Amino acid sequence: MFVHVTSAANAPRIRRSGIRAAGHGQGGARGVHCFPVLPSYTLTHQWVRELARFGSRGGLVAVHLRLADTEPVLVGRYTDRARNAQETLRAAEAVRRIAALPDPRGWEVFVPRAVTAREVHRVRGAPRVAGWRHLPDAHGRRPCTCAGCRERGGYGARRLRERLPHPLDGPPPPVRVLLERVAAAGDPGDPAVLREALHWFGMRRRGPLDQLRPLARHPDPGVREDLVWALARWSTPGVAALLDGLAEDPHPDVREAVEDVRDG
Template identity: 45%
Template sequence: MTRLVHIGRQRDAARFTRGGIAARSRGRSGVRGVYAMATLPDYTLTHQWVRELRRWHPGVLVAVDLRIPDDTPVTVGRYGREPWERTAAEAAGLLREIADPRGYEIFIPRAITPAEVRGTRAVPQGIGWRYLPDAHGREPCTCMGCLQPGTPGVAGLRRRSPDFEPSPRKPELMAGLRAASSPEEIAYALRLLGGRSRGAAEELAYLVDHPDADVREALHFVLDNYRGRTARRLQEHLVARYEAEQA
């Protein structure tokens, strides 16, 4: 059995141990699955993705220990590059041999079963790199993908950029969302909404049963920025529908 580590949200820890990990993420080929890292001798390298993932997932993150069969087909490679197809055992061995495995990841193109989850544990929230390995000392990129709203100093960095344009306000983003018609346009409008999401989650409830899976996935992540019972109920509904479709 190959030992891997998945980084997930603390609030989902009980669901991971009880029901496994759903195949929510997309690989380079578009196939859905789960991202993980090999268990390496170096603790920091094993958990290197924590600091970067905190930019995208609000709240506390935990390490989820996995054990999957050695012959499980996976892909392995550095983010942003074409990965290699390997078995789980080969991928873990490859990462142990690489001199600098920072930025590398393993993608399992399926869900993780409850039996493959060996437990969850706390992990330091500031461990690993942010933006990209060796980013310290480099001029930061000011695009929306690299500097999310709320990042310390982001407003000043963007204002100093020659390409600076004021971000649209929440009413403009909601108007754009309501005007979107195709699934692609709706999903894109939801991603733009991102950290701007304030107010009552009821304003997005009309999308909870949208027939397109990408729209529902984008909605699930946007709802992370809403507080209250309605937001939680909508997310639970989305998760229940996804699990029913996978059964």
């Protein structure tokens, strides 16, 4: 028996036709994320609080589903998904593997297909307070309030940002100061110094494109990638042409950054 957490608005459709393969799994596969039903009620519904952070329609429900013991599924921590490190097991073995773990928080089971209505056992309301948020061990840690980690519009986000301001939140130094830092970094330049300067340039709407253009040929791919993100919101003429050149960069991270900027 497995449990899948979804919006309550999806419950009528799930009872009628099952669960669509809307989840994104390892290697770009589409399917359904779920977790085994364990003796611990809290562990079984551990994903509820984390999924609630992203909103729902009418609250959340827990969909209990039955799979054949020989059904192939992907098993692993959610962090293993990006590294293609999740393991393919049969459903029965997946339950045994997770149940035997000393700490199964953060683990998931991915069914690489849709779930039929006949496999849905029942749909019930999900508990609102079970599980973890952000990370399985986040409770008690000092939260990071940088632009990449903080939750915009989340409950208490403004008070948290005021109480724990992040040193990289700004305001950015003047352009003259940033250009002096870039020049002082040398040729080709210290990557750490250049990436910090590009971080501040990324907070602006316009900037000295001609002075930063040589960084597109910097030997460190991290500098070139940060250059892409720094230019992402600029309205300075010539940005599109520079991004066109970076779209042909030999490093995949730089090319992917250009794609993300253009898709966003």
